[in-house]
Amino acid sequence: MSGRMTDVAIVGGGLAGGLIALALHRAHPELRLQLIERGPVLGGNHRWSWFSSDLSPEGEALLAPFRKVDWDNGYDVAFPARRRTLAAGYRSLASADFDSGLKRLLPPDTIRLDAPVATLDAGGVTLESGERIAARAVIDCRDFVPSPHLSGGWQVFMGRHLKLGEAHGISRPVIMDAKVEQLAPAGNGAAYRFVYILPLAAQEIFVEDTYYADGSALDRGLLSARLDQYAASHGWSEGVPAGIETGVLPVITGGDFTAYLASVGTPGVALAGARGGFSHPLTSYTLPIAVENALAIAAQGDLAGTEMARFCKQRAQAHWRKTGIYRALGRMLFQAAKPERRVDIFERFYGLPEGLVERFYACHSTLPDRLRILIGKPPVSIPRAIRALAGKGKPLA
Incomplete structure (x- = not known):
């Protein structure tokens, strides 16, 4: 390193941090960037997926250089009383391809791996090694922090990439197979369960067992056994595992967002990614939100640190306001639906117009969309729905 001050230091080399670094480099190649990741690779061990309708042309261009899997023949959902094929294309990006893509696209001296951070502030980043990286602006893209200021439940999952001895015969993704038994993962109370399937190649398939659960416990043995059972029921039990992914993600249904930001933020440091809401x-x-945010930050790449922090906070607050309908649906799921009937919430949703479904996933629901989601015969009792919408929910702590 030359000793010249870094223009923008990005802490956290996951999806949000990596895309911000790439967007900034594309828009401002003269900027000196540092993408600082505590682990040995960028992106961790994840698979990110999205619908073809989720991204703007600019967003498509940002992701175009990455190797990914595309399906243009629609996707399926399956419920106890409904099966449907929807037309939108689907895309999936593996973290290994994200890592190799960023290493190819960013200048070599931009990426810092195996570099855990001790502290950060408006003037730069101090690594646990004692090294100080002075920066004009710092963006914190580290993981979400559970907080008593937010309420909701958890999405708990385990996915397995299988290489099969013969073709599986599945031509398009199955976003939700909720015809499976509605079991809760051990120790997590009630849950809505479904299986997610991606046909990666003729003889390769990704199968994920997913739960919208009250608790955040991840029982690897139990979920692995249920994946074994599902694979056996489809004739895939002889498949050779080529990778495994687990995760526990927040499903936010309410809370005091301003208090949350204050509790996880650092004065003068911008917050982005899941930690930033x-x-x-x-x-x-x-992914669609990370892409939009990366492009917006790149358009403001010349902002000083305090101005960048203010810009990201304003975007986070605007995002919180516009996503209120989704938090309301989350309260219906976790607080209004009877535990064994949570599946009814999604089964009803997938009977709505296809354009509404697409805009829902992209966080672009219109006012007519929101009204259409809420009107009609609800899948829960009216009194339970009213109590849920008025309630606070369980703290995400």
Whole structure:
């Protein structure tokens, strides 16, 4: 390193941090960036997916250089009383391809791996090694922090990439197979359960067992056994595991967002990614929102640190306001639906017009969309729905 001050230091090399670094480099190649990641790779061990209708042309261009899997023949959902094929294309990006793509696209001296951070402030970042990285602006993109200021439940999952000895015969993704038994993961109370399937190649498939659960416990043995059972029921039990992914994500249904930001923020440091509130409150999808945010930050790349922090906070607050409908649906799911009937919430939702469904996932629901979601015969009793909408929910702590 030359000793020249870094223009923008980005702490956290996950999806949000990596995309911000790439967008800034594309828009301002003269900027000196530092993408600081505590682990040995960028992106961790994840698979991010999105619908073809989620991104703007600019967003598509940002992701175009990455290797990914595309499906343009729609996707399926399956429930006890409904099965439907929707037309939107679907995309999926593995973290290994995200890592290799960023290493190819960013200048070599931009990426700092195995660099855990001790402290950060408006003037830069101090690593645990004692090294100080002075920066004009600092953006904190580290993981979400559970907080008593927010309420909701959890999305708990385990996914397995299988290589099969013969073709599986599935031609398009299955976003939700909720015909499975509605079991809760051990220790987590009630849950809405579904299986998510991505046909990655003719003889490769990704299968994920997912729960919208009251608790955040991840029982690896139990979820692995349920994946074994599901694979066996489809004739995939001889498949060779090529990778595994687990996760526990927040499903935010309410809270005091201003207090949350104050509790996790640092004066003069911008907050982005899930820690900054940039996720879909109900689905926990992050990619379309991360892309939008990266492009918006890149358009403001010349801002000083305090101005960048203020800009990101304003965007976070605007995102919180516009996603209120999704938090309301989350309260219906966790607080109004009887535990064994949570599946009814999503089964009813997938009977709505296809354009509404697409805008829902992209966090672009219109006022008519919101009214359409709420009117009609509800899948829960009216008194339970009223209590849920008025309630605070369980703290995400």
